[in-house]
Amino acid sequence: MNEQPKYTDFHPRWFRRRMSTYWWLKRWSYVMFILRELSSVFIAWSIVFLLLLTRAVSQGQEGYEQFLAWSKNPVVVGLNVISLLFVGFHAVTWFNLAPKAMVVRLRGRRVPALWIAGSNYAAWALVSALVAWLILGG
């Protein structure tokens, strides 16, 4: 629908309500939605941080040490903790969306949403465990 709705052109007496700037505070689900939208900023920050880490590693020992020292800055640590929470929230909402978007049928029956979301969570846990093993134990 590209054109502006025409329905009120000739009806100045129809009362059109404006949405308040704070509409998203009216309902818990709206707050969650705005937080999820906001999480994209922190996802972007996580990627920038990863790229900075990669660049520091490519600069050798000294560059890496400098990066580590900078990362210990309380502001950076705080930002990263907040980012971790938001990235986790983003991932959870994404996995919960998966069964909505994917309708899988097995032997004529729709696979329950819990299975689809569950397999996503299982894959997430597996990859996380693998990464943890590589970094901490490997």
Place this chain on the structure above:
Amino acid sequence: MADRIILQVTRYRPEDEAQPTFREYEVPCPKEWVVLDGLNYVKDHLDGTLSHRWSCRMGICGSCGMTVNGEPKLTCATFLSDYAPGPVRVEPLANFPIIRDLVVEIGDFMQKLAHVKPWIIRQEEKPLSEGEYQQTPEELDAYKQYSMCINCMLCYAACPVYGLDPKFLGPAAIALAQRYNLDSRDQGEKERMELLSQHEGIWGCTFVGDCTKACPKNVDPAGAIQRYKLKAALAWLKDIFVPRGAK
């Protein structure tokens, strides 16, 4: 339980008022009464000037959708006693212009419904002599959920995207398009995809998910839109990566 309850009802008389106001009415509250019974009581016994829409009283016609204590509800399926001791605030559906009292203007929604071509599209009709287009129960199951929509517009009232941008096609229209796309007799998916895979179509949806919560018929419009997004994204990928000859 109290035998009476207060209804706070939106009144808007455009010939007298610049904006809506609230008026309180005290109505009986037997346990079998729904909000619509309360409004009809007001109309019949207390104030005949109240305007509101209703028809079937049984969750089929989709006319009596209103905002009850801030939630979009079918007033014929919302019991007054659930709100005891009250008061119960009854307002017109959110996100639509108010014509009078509890009556909203729905022309925009009606245009949008027609826009998605909600009918069976055939590239070529088979001759009558070949009989009906038959369907298996599985084929019926594929779209039945989306066919339960009664066009009550509660999902539009619940959708902040529609409230902020009235150009958004909205949940029910997209779910209805999906109902025909998933119908084994239909061949119009490509036509509809062109209409729907636009910014004001499926991509306008940011998956707040409240349309699904508001739906009195469990249509799950939010699910329909997310399925559509996945399909549109896959079609786009296919367009890019699959060589022309192989399609």
